[in-house]
Amino acid sequence: MTGSDAVPAGSAARPRRIGMMGGSFDPVHVAHVALAETALRHLALDEVRWIPVGQAWQKARQLAPGADRLAMVQAAIAHEPRFVLDDCEVRREGPSYTIDTVRALQSRWPEAEWAMIIGQDQYANLPTWHGWEELLDRVTLAVACRGDAQPQAPAALQQRAHRAVRLPLPPYHVSSTDIRSRLAQGVAPSTLVPALVPEPVARYIATHQLYAAGAPR
Template sequence: MTRTTPPESAPRRIGLMGGSFDPVHAAHVRLAEVALHTLALDEVRWIPVGQPWQKARQLASAEHRLAMVRLATAHEPRFVVDPIETLRSGPSYTLDTVRELQQADRATVPAQWFLIIGQDQYANLPTWHGWPELLERVTLAVACRGDAPPQTPAALQGVAHHCQTLPLPPMRVSSTDIRARLARGESPQSLGDAMASEAVARYIANHQLYAPGDHR
């Protein structure tokens, strides 16, 4: 009788989607959906930042931002919201998060990790804490708006790293613009397609987030 060796399990493909998500909006959701399908990911792990080291302004509380991301991602079972950075004290460095996730993952089936970022983050990546090690640990998945591929930052030219392009349709929406419009007294429901979902719009309205006299 011949004994056959069962095939090894293929590495899981995990996308990491970090950000302030203050608030999460439609372009965030669209980028995660594009990454999920373009890269054939098993999951996209959404990671709201705890204490952003490159932002001086005060964010909405972690509780509110986590709640909004959970509402925005409820339609897709392969979206997973991870509070890892909000539970860690001190500045939130992506490298620390990736190290922690990969260390925890060693006891399970190996995974291939994709860091989902926009072109602006790609350009700024050489300023990130521990970026050379980060590039050794993940494949970058960079959003490309329009037909032009992302431009490799000068500091990364000649540095070996894996990078894939995500074809993201043009979307003129940002958290900064949403906060500004809400601060002028516009209702979340009036922002239409800019919002991540109707549930997120209702949550912002119910908690009076970003409105004049913000009750965060």
């Protein structure tokens, strides 16, 4: 289900709680899925919207095509009906600014409560984001932390009121960078299952020969 046709159902008891999980997902991996599942439980979310970036203005390297990244995310999340693939940033022209996405989503569902799922590294770099001050006013930040660590706000955020909650990070040691490197070295996608990528994602990578030597990394 994509963001263009998924309509959250209303709730008489409380406002609908929606999590947003953005990223390049190049490729999506098991830690992404585990984190989103943790967010569903820990924050009592009604859904998590997965939002693959279109033009990643803070990344120098070339990403895999948006259509492939969307397809991999769809394959990874098909098991959970509360996960929704949202293609708004891939469809939107120009740099993918999170604030533009948040504005658009909140205009569609103004009564919902919104949580943005991020890692500690993103939390630390948030003051470099376009429109970050407005972003703080619009969403609760759900910051993924390892072990017993607590979210560490950078100086600019310490001086500005905002809502932040700790999200326990599942104990996975996996990164998209490492996965791309392995595949470029000729490792078969099937060998990355189940430790690094979901099996449907590995099948897609193999079928479309993504991340092979000479492909964008």
